[in-house]
Amino acid sequence: MTFHNILFEKAEDSIKGETLEAPAFFVDLNLDQIIDAITADKQEYNLKPFFYTSLSNIDTIKYRHEIMQDLENQALFENIKLFAQKMRTMREYLARLDKLYYKYLKERWFLDAVEIYCDSVNNLLHDLSLADLKSRGLSAFREYLTNYTNSDRFILLQTEMKKITADLSEIKYCLLIKGNHIKVRKYESEIDYSADVEETFRKFKQGAVKDYRVKFHESPEMNHVEAKVLDLVAQLYPDTFFNLDNFCTKNENYSDKTIGIFDREIQFYLAYLEFIAVIKQTGLKFCYPQIVTASKEVYDYEGFDLALAYKFSAKKSSVVCNDFYLKDKERAFVVTGPNQGGKTTFARTFGQLHYLAGIGCPVPGRKAQLFLYDKLFTHFEKEENIKNLRGKLEDDLVRIYDILNRATPDSIIIMNEIFTSTTLADAIFLSKKIMEKITQLDLLCVWVTFVEELVSSGDKTVSMISMVVPQNPAIRTYKIQRRPADGLAYALSIAEKYRLTYNHLKERIKS
């Protein structure tokens, strides 16, 4: 099997053009926050296009799952990070060259860049060989690396680099500075004067004392005196510097393109795994979802909103997890209950889970089965107050019409509190109409609404309710439970609080 790249097994599946534009539903689902956080420390790799592109076949998702699973081996993960760090250092060295002036200075930075390159390639191959790789992607890449490091081109590059580096490191010279005159010659084993001074006064040594060493400003540049000294050192060691010169002209394009692409694309995995590692520390779980296409039975246990979990992880706390499942003919969740109870979060979680599954990533939850959708639509209430209510209603309807027109039975629709700005009668009427269309399409849907009448829209809908603590309805549990929306749960708990339930009242009312 030949290696193509680490994100796609086959050339024909690859991204045709990388997009920098996030999908439309990103903001509604807070996916923008998630992806921003994931890619924040990796700007140089421009990873967002990878996170913006959903996959259309299960095999590619599996290809990525395998790689993610291999990378969950901590040792391998760290080693690949190390490889990436080295490649970054190498790029910094190379970027520096253009800004530098003195020839031997530039040539040495180039040599050092090559050294780091060879090192990182060798180490990576070594690390991959030690790892028990299960994934097609990394195994194929390992094979590619083996062939590459055995190629004449790489071997020659490495041998020459090593020879010159060794020669340079053996150089030891002396400067004799007297007034404004400098003499440069080879070092002749003169003794270290500081050590001599230290030895003389060792007998007085008491405890720790202040460090009087002055820190000098170190820059990659060189001043003309240093450059002149270096020129004279080059005259002292002419062969070594001649070799260095030759090496640089010969190897201008030394680095391998495929390895370069791997270095960028593997960051997709590293970035995601690093991100979820932080969240796992708060006790939350992730899993590799089962992806289904034929059935629309989906479930996720102990799932959560990743964006919210990320925010909470900064405070070292974790979010409330929720379970959901749809079986048989069930297609739509209708979420009702008190405000601020986690309804929107539930809707977002559903969307996030499917999106993240669709780009081949592990998802929040202990165990999950998710649907490979073709399109994902969201319709969230917009914050802004539009004065013209009719205008807003119309606008809502136009958007929903558009969504329903483009949706297929394989799409997902997530709706959050629409029709809030119209009369209840209107809202009930319109909601029912739209639910009919959705039911006809037989697609997966989450609908957060205050219209409880929607719940009884047939066997395709499932009622979910946001819960409160019965003794004190002001406290939200953020639990969303699958139970009929009889409109009583909330009222009962308020009754509890005021001791007005049947039992309470019987006790309170004295006979």
Place this chain on the structure above:
Amino acid sequence: MKAFLMYRDRDFDLQQKLPSNEQALIQDLELNTLFGAMASDDKFLFEVAEKAVLSSLNDLNTIQYRQNILKDCIKNSSVVRNIYEIAVQAIKSEKKVYFGFFSKYPGAILSRSIEVLQIFVDMLKKLKKVSDEHADKFESEGFTTFFAVLNKELDDEYFDRVQNHLRELKFHDGVLISAELEKGNKGTNYILRKPHDKKQSWVDRIFAKKPPVYSFTISDRDESGNKALSELRDRGINLVANSLAQSNDHILSFFNMLRAELAFYVGCLNLHSRLAQIEEPISFPLPAILGELRHSFKGLYDLCLALSIRRKIVGNNVNADDKSLVIITGANQGGKSTFLRSIGLAQLMMQCGMFVPAESFCANVCSGLFTHYKREEDTAMNSGKLDEELSRMSDIADNITSNSVLLFNESFAATNEREGSEIARQIICALSEKKIKIFFVTHSYEFAHGFYDKKMKNVISLRAERQTDGKRTFKIIEDKPLQTSYGEDIYNKIFGADTKGASKSVSANCGQNKIDRENESVL
């Protein structure tokens, strides 16, 4: 090189933490009088005296070690004061050498270091001279070791070697630096090198293969070039400047240590001459090991009282060996508090290696000395006062350990006698069982008698003596507690022999009691 005059094998730590009850000790035992006499107006001597006296030793070896050194000091006081002056001088002179704004430059650091080192060398030579002239007059282990070290470490050859460095570090022949190439072929690992000896025979010179040498000169007008050159030079001498400056710091800390350790003995010498002036005796105490229960002395007097009234005062003889509870009762102003203070002072002085204010003194060392005194200031509110006393007692309980000594002075008297003695009794019994030696000055007959009556072997009852004519001798004698504290005597002394007045105050007290009883019946 160490002075080791406070401990056989370690430095005296001026930064060491003092016991948590430091302030109470200073206040209750009037230690500032002692420190003041030792300091004789020198702040540093005061500080050292305070640290040394309050950080008690409890190993007999070190106490002996210091006692012997102190005996040498008393014998050779002018030599010791001379050595102390050399240390003080060295420290002062170093401070005077200007550091300036150039401490960022190795060149400036180096030249200051050379100057300071020159001063130190002169002072070390002086020290060596004193040692050469007077070492044979000292007998203590501490001093003979000290002089032996000076003799060994600071010989002429060593001074020559140092002088040589001082000359070469002025770099009359230029600065020789070795370097290697690092990233970007920049020079690194700059190390100052000592040039090879030039005294090569001419034959060697002719036949030696001449290695190539290249050179260049930077024009005077090339400002940035000259700057770069001097940075290069600075990189070369960075390490040696650091070594020399650090060496100076080490020599300075040697002088600091010598000064601090001698300061203790100079303080003792000051105190010694003050006591000699008023013809008070001193003696070197005989410390017994921790836990042995020894306390016997002759002519023990309160040093602070003697110092403040500047004349000889009465000393006490007591044998309280094998006793763990010493109860002191007796006449007011009969010398109870003074006695208690003399116990505390002698304990502290013994445990820092000093002489003690007594004709002879033997006691076991303790793991901590604590005081619990009635505080005079807040007599206004009795209940608040007992609170305060108990809270201090609780602090002590947090810190006290077995084999400590605890001095109580009229503690728990802020309530009625019965309650106070019950509180005291419970506390005393607990402490005694924890092997804490207690000296308890009390007015409370009930409390004192309670212990006396039990005829316990480890309890001794002392009483401030009162002659039959009511005159106080300020002597403490071994006797059973008496019912009255002779308050009447003092009252009479102040108000004249008006017995009516005395009985009036008693009746007033009874009245108070009556009122209380009435209140009770109302409730």
